Amino acid sequence: MSKKPKKTLQVKTLGSSLDSQPATSGSTPTLQQATASEKQQLIPLIQALETARGNRVIIYWVTDLARISEGVVPSLYDQLSAIGKQETLDLFLFTRGGDVEAPWRIVTLMREFCTRFAVLVPYRSHSAGTLLAMGADEIIMTSMGVLSPIDPSRTHPLLPRREGATEAEPISVQDMRHAMTFIKETAKPGSETTYTPEAMAEIVTALFDKIHPLAIGAIEQSYALAKLIGTRCLGTHMTGPDDKDKINRIVNALCDDYKSHAYPICRREAKDIGLKVIDAQPNVDSAMMELLKFYMARDIGLPKTNIRPTSGQTLKLNIAWLDSTNKQMRVEQETLIEKDNKARSIGDRWVEY
Numbered sequence: 001m002s003k004k005p006k007k008t009l010q011v012k013t014l015g016s017s018l019d020s021q022p023a024t025s026g027s028t029p030t031l032q033q034a035t036a037s038e039k040q041q042l043i044p045l046i047q048a049l050e051t052a053r054g055n056r057v058i059i060y061w062v063t064d065l066a067r068i069s070e071g072v073v074p075s076l077y078d079q080l081s082a083i084g085k086q087e088t089l090d091l092f093l094f095t096r097g098g099d100v101e102a103p104w105r106i107v108t109l110m111r112e113f114c115t116r117f118a119v120l121v122p123y124r125s126h127s128a129g130t131l132l133a134m135g136a137d138e139i140i141m142t143s144m145g146v147l148s149p150i151d152p153s154r155t156h157p158l159l160p161r162r163e164g165a166t167e168a169e170p171i172s173v174q175d176m177r178h179a180m181t182f183i184k185e186t187a188k189p190g191s192e193t194t195y196t197p198e199a200m201a202e203i204v205t206a207l208f209d210k211i212h213p214l215a216i217g218a219i220e221q222s223y224a225l226a227k228l229i230g231t232r233c234l235g236t237h238m239t240g241p242d243d244k245d246k247i248n249r250i251v252n253a254l255c256d257d258y259k260s261h262a263y264p265i266c267r268r269e270a271k272d273i274g275l276k277v278i279d280a281q282p283n284v285d286s287a288m289m290e291l292l293k294f295y296m297a298r299d300i301g302l303p304k305t306n307i308r309p310t311s312g313q314t315l316k317l318n319i320a321w322l323d324s325t326n327k328q329m330r331v332e333q334e335t336l337i338e339k340d341n342k343a344r345s346i347g348d349r350w351v352e353y
Helices: 015-019 031-053 070-083 102-112 128-134 173-187 197-210 213-235 243-256 267-273 282-296
Strands: 056-062 086-094 114-121 138-141 277-279 314-323 328-337 342-352
Touching: 031 056, 031 086, 031 114, 031 282, 056 070, 056 282, 070 086, 070 102, 070 314, 070 328, 070 342, 086 128, 086 282, 102 114, 102 128, 102 213, 114 128, 128 213, 138 267, 213 243, 243 267, 267 277, 314 342
Parallel strands: 056 086, 086 114, 114 138, 138 277
Antiparallel strands: 056 314, 314 328, 328 342
């Protein structure tokens, strides 16, 4: 979960995405025609999942060009208002992650409109997505669904930058903590590799030459924040007298026990950790997988030719969706193609389509 300024796009290379777009020939449908056709396919798929689950469903689909952020809150409020208060609501979620604070705001808003809510994970709900799922009364997962650790990564103005980069590189909290632990352990008398005080001073000085002490403090703050948000999210539904210790164990496991932020936590392992995970029933699984296939094939707006965009060209991309049978909403982003096929957001907004 990279703690960056509140914007939807992360700078990415579009080469692989462009390569995956099939070349087309002849006439192509207009954007309006394509959108109308998509909606005609989408609504029955949502209705099928609602029938299988017996609950109203909201789809929150965040492409790899976007991130969970508090920018979704006004649009989510519009969706919830259109649906009205329900006993139970389902949030169908797909994301690589996002801002660490955003899940708590989404969870609290969802609970303003329902007594119980579930997060449905057809495939991936990583990082901030896992934090969001922790705030649900139950997590419904297909056999392909995975969560991830919640230890955050963070960028900071005082962190190192790659040559020519406009933003500092994000640093994993766990990477930083492991580095600090290594320094402390090797400084102990009797350790296998004991450095002299002078050598340790040189190591610490070299570290601080690369990473400013204030940035280290900010990274440690992000770690504490991730634990706080995880605890708060679980605390919305784990309220029993013995749940406090269980919450601490779950949060500590997701923050500390995995050595990679990308570690995939399948549903069986998620249950072992103590999360309220339920295997999707066959009819629910089938409905979730049909929706997954639909969204994975959705057009995000990349050119459907084998000609790459050129430097200076502007594209309009669809980078996130928030859909229900009542409203269909998406993030439309103006994207500038820069040198080396890098893309930079020059503005985005949530719109009904």
